[in-house]
Amino acid sequence: MTDISMPKATRAHADKRHRLAPRPDTAFRHFSEAVFADGALDGVTKQLIAVAVAHVTQCPWCIEGHVKAARRAGASGEQIMEAIWVAAEMRAGAAYAHSIKALELID
Known part of the structure; x- marks a missing residue:
């Protein structure tokens, strides 16, 4: 089996993503929180x-x-x-x- 090395997500990645595009990053985080909140499911x-x-x-x-x-x-x-x-x-x-x-x- 081939080992596919994928970089591990880090806090530094998250911080950089936010620095580069804060509004979409914040909006996506809020969207994700809303999607995974208890509701009909x-x-x-x-x-x-x-x-x-x-x-x-x-x-x-x-x-x-x-x-x-x-x-x-x-x-x-x-x-x-x-x-x-x-x-x-x-x-x-x-x-x-x-x-x-x-x-x-x-x-």
Whole structure:
């Protein structure tokens, strides 16, 4: 297996991001807080959705952050793994569904 070395996010990165574009950075932080606040969906459910989406988008930072946040919110390892399997099925399902384009072109 190939080790893909990804830089670790640090406080210095966050500070630099904010210095370079403070208004969008602050707006994004507030947006994120609003999105993950309890509402019609509770925090655990929202974090499980985020874990699934992070796997579909293949963002290693999102995977790390949202798995940790899901655990802090009370998600079990089993719930996290099921969310990942849902993501895997959806990604595979998209390839299956898009085969219609190829089927139309084959003949």
